[in-house]
Amino acid sequence: MQLSKILQNIEYTLIKGNTETEISDVIYDSRKVTDGTVFVALKGYNVDGHKFVPQAVKSGASAVVISDNVDIPEDITVIKVDDTRKALAYMSAMLFGEPEKELTTIALTGTKGKTTTVAMLKSILDAEGIKSGTIGTLGIIIGNKIYKTNNTTPESYEIQHAMRMMVDAGCKVMIIEASSLGLKWHRTDAIYFDYGIFTNFSHDHIGDSEHKDLEEYLQCKALLFKQCKKGIFNIDDKVFDRITENATCDITTYGFSEKADIVGYDDNLISKPGYIGVNFKTKGLKTLDVNVAIPGRFSVYNALAAMTTAIEMGISDEAILKGLDTVKVKGRVEAVKVPGNYTLLIDYAHNALSMENILETLREYNPHRLIVLFGAGGNRPKVRRYEMGETAGRLADLSVLTEDNSRDEDVMDIINDIIEGGLKKTNGKYVVVPKRQDAIRYCMENAEDGDIIVLAGKGHEDYLEIKGVKYHLDEREVIADIIADMNK
Ligand SMILES: CC(=O)N[C@H]1[C@@H](OP(=O)(O)OP(=O)(O)OC[C@H]2O[C@@H](n3ccc(=O)[nH]c3=O)[C@H](O)[C@@H]2O)O[C@H](CO)[C@@H](O)[C@@H]1O[C@H](C)C(=O)N[C@@H](C)C(=O)N[C@H](CCC(=O)O)C(=O)O
Numbered sequence: 201m202q203l204s205k206i207l208q209n210i211e212y213t214l215i216k217g218n219t220e221t222e223i224s225d226v227i228y229d230s231r232k233v234t235d236g237t238v239f240v241a242l243k244g245y246n247v248d249g250h251k252f253v254p255q256a257v258k259s260g261a262s263a264v265v266i267s268d269n270v271d272i273p274e275d276i277t278v279i280k281v282d283d284t285r286k287a288l289a290y291m292s293a294m295l296f297g298e299p300e301k302e303l304t305t306i307a308l309t310g311t312k313g314k315t316t317t318v319a320m321l322k323s324i325l326d327a328e329g330i331k332s333g334t335i336g337t338l339g340i341i342i343g344n345k346i347y348k349t350n351n352t353t354p355e356s357y358e359i360q361h362a363m364r365m366m367v368d369a370g371c372k373v374m375i376i377e378a379s380s381l382g383l384k385w386h387r388t389d390a391i392y393f394d395y396g397i398f399t400n401f402s403h404d405h406i407g408d409s410e411h412k413d414l415e416e417y418l419q420c421k422a423l424l425f426k427q428c429k430k431g432i433f434n435i436d437d438k439v440f441d442r443i444t445e446n447a448t449c450d451i452t453t454y455g456f457s458e459k460a461d462i463v464g465y466d467d468n469l470i471s472k473p474g475y476i477g478v479n480f481k482t483k484g485l486k487t488l489d490v491n492v493a494i495p496g497r498f499s500v501y502n503a504l505a506a507m508t509t510a511i512e513m514g515i516s517d518e519a520i521l522k523g524l525d526t527v528k529v530k531g532r533v534e535a536v537k538v539p540g541n542y543t544l545l546i547d548y549a550h551n552a553l554s555m556e557n558i559l560e561t562l563r564e565y566n567p568h569r570l571i572v573l574f575g576a577g578g579n580r581p582k583v584r585r586y587e588m589g590e591t592a593g594r595l596a597d598l599s600v601l602t603e604d605n606s607r608d609e610d611v612m613d614i615i616n617d618i619i620e621g622g623l624k625k626t627n628g629k630y631v632v633v634p635k636r637q638d639a640i641r642y643c644m645e646n647a648e649d650g651d652i653i654v655l656a657g658k659g660h661e662d663y664l665e666i667k668g669v670k671y672h673l674d675e676r677e678v679i680a681d682i683i684a685d686m687n688k
Pocket residue numbers: 228229230231241242243244245246247248249252350351352353354355379380381382409410
């Protein structure tokens with residue numbers, strides 16, 4: 201594509217060369233530059249990409265985009281812009297043929313619930329027969345393919361590339377988790393979203409490489425609502441007034457407040473073998489009785505966010521109900537079908553805080569026994585395993601101690617640390633079954649009616665890392681094998 205076309209939607213100064221040059225790709229890492237590409241110099245946390253302009257030129261870049269003056273003696277095209285991150289977003293959009301124009305685009309922001317709400321929306325769209333692609337903490341997901349990313353909200357180039365792949369795969373909708381840092385660093389620029397969703401706001405992401413304070417964190421989240429046509433907001437959140445104060449989008453609200461456009465009420469926990477979730481009713485713009493297959497009262501909020509968006513999109517009630525009733529997020533309180541009268545869940549909780557969250561959430565369901573299977577990673581601070589032991593001992597009826605990614609450590613040493621440094625501080629019962637497959641079998645063979653069993657730590661991962669080798673281990677497959685054995 202011609203450089204002039206790639207630069208079409210940005211303001212720039214041509215320092216030298218000409219923009220009628222043919223460009224093969226847009227690159228923002230000098231190590232990936234090849235002949236005929238344009239290199240965009242980004243200022244990072246560690247280094248300033250402008251430093252790598254000479255290397256990019258040496259590797260064959262025929263043009264560079266900069267925001268600071270750089271001495272470039274070679275005969276190449278040099279473009280100057282105010283902000284190279286913004287420029288990268290608009291250039292990538294052109295390079296990939298403005299895929300936004302061929303998709304309905306939805307972005308979610310908020311401290312908690314983004315990944316879950318994305319899964320709910322996708323499940324609703326699936327039920328309506330509308331193919332969608334997603335971008336977020338779980339990676340870029342298009343059909344059955346998952347492409348891993350470094351960030352929840354990847355760099356603009358990756359986003360635009362993913363959107364083109366979605367269009368090529370027949371997707372009609374793109375849903376993205378827009379982290380505050382993604383918004384701040386212009387990763388989602390060049391997209392004017394059809395829908396922007398606000399879930400909630402709490403203290404998080406403050407630090408040297410993140411936000412300087414809570415106010416900046418809030419203002420970055422608010423950026424989304426100057427960048428979308430319709431905003432869907434949680435009216436119950438304490439920052440609702442602030443997050444909407446400079447919004448330029450239409451506003452639709454959800455929540456338990458009577459003032460919401462879609463009001464949730466009468467919420468109840470549902471627990472039956474193999475299904476654990478919430479039920480609630482809605483009134484206002486839509487009257488429905490909804491079951492959601494994800495536990496925790498906060499699931500009502502996530503479901504309200506997803507369904508309000510779906511309603512705005514004109515999705516049928518049937519698809520909304522079916523999508524929420526069947527939603528699963530791989531590895532996050534994911535219920536796996538088992539023959540007995542108990543509930544088996546796979547969850548990614550691999551530190552004390554997430555273990556506490558999930559065990560407290562599940563305790564509200566009054567299980568016969570709450571059982572947690574877990575281990576702890578090797579070559580990691582020991583305090584983590586002590587804390588996990590203590591949390592499980594305090595909150596579960598039984599801990600089944602086993603291996604996790606033990607890395608270079610001996611599994612039994614890690615388990616002993618969990619017991620001596622944590623579990624023994626509580627009255628919690630425990631058993632030790634070092635091999636993870638055997639531990640899962642132990643849980644299933646000893647399950648009693650009404651138990652809730654959580655396999656914690658692996659979540660969506662499908663391997664165990666031991667002494668530098670990643671061994672394949674997908675807990676869903678292990679469970680299927682155990683069921684097959686039990687049926688013999
Ligand atoms: C702190 C931070 O946000 N860093 C992000 C940033 O990397 P960086 O600033 O460290 O980059 P750098 O190493 O200084 O390099 C600057 C530039 O020079 C280039 N370079 C570098 C070396 C070289 O030889 N040649 C070269 O051209 C680099 O490609 C880059 O363009 O730009 C990278 C590419 O976009 C990101 O992957 C990276 O995210 C890191 C992994 C990260 O941890 N980010 C966190 C803070 C983050 O963004 N989190 C949010 C929120 C998550 C949540 O909600 O939970 C997220 O969206 O993920």
